[in-house]
Amino acid sequence: MPSHQPPLTLALASNPSFDRPAEEQEVEAGTILIPLSLTITNTSPTSIPYTLLTWSSPFDPLVFRLGLLSLAVVDTATSTETETPIPINRIMLRRRTPPDADAYAVIEPGQSVTRSVVCKLEAPGVEVDGEEVQGKRGERG
Template sequence: MNGRTALIAVSAVTLLGALYYFNTSSPTLTMSPSTATEGVPGLEFKLSQISRSPPSLLVTLKNNNPTTPFTLLKWNTPLDPQAANLGLFTLVDEEGKEIPTEGLKVNRLMPPSAEDLVTVAPGTEEAHEVVMDKPWLPERKPAKYKVSVKGAFSGVWDKYGGDIGTGQLEAYVDSPFHGRAFESNVVEMRVE
């Protein structure tokens, strides 16, 4: 009985030690809270409705930085062609109930192509239309929803797209602003 108790005690201590080691010594397991909550200085997403039937939003990314261009990987942002399917948008109905939006997992070809990037020069903006006619949207019409978008950038560089090499694209998670948060305004979307 003493040998069995000792074996259990040694196993428990080893397991606890391993858990402590992996949770405190590996910087790749957790993202720094300051990095995750801070956005990219000067970049701002804004939503506005441009159509009620089908309901469509104009997503505008503005670079308010007076001197720095930003090139971003569109993946998992509102500028992504799959944006409406990625679970980035939050919709709240008139009763205050959040509409569940299923985020699809999208397989991507590596390295990212030039079409996967967008450069926003200082003081300019980039706009993209997102049609909100997906199966997860309730069919009740007319209706009103409060809509916003929130997420994290996959890759952002503080330079023009032509200055980003293939190696940097392949290692987009090492870009200067990878994982930085973005969040838009809240807009009322009417569906007819």
């Protein structure tokens, strides 16, 4: 059975002019904010728009914490480029359904939708909405 790939392309760019929301302006020492701009383009040759649930997609505000996107440092000083993944605290969450209307993005054919996201690199311990979330570690055996 052939797999169906959505007619979408994703572009990621740094966004140095991004204005942080007020709730992100007070950042604890040791936290680094990396503002990024994500653009998704509908490349479908048809006239049908693509509706995307932003949850667990590149447009999810928690895209890095959910482990959907990752960052790496690329060392170009040597003849062989090496990538070192940047550790990002990851979480797993459950959301109430059905989603609100603002959890969807409609992308018309040939059109692009851009959203700004911030990758937060922080010390261990994850806070969501001001409350620390305790994670469970699975036992391997």
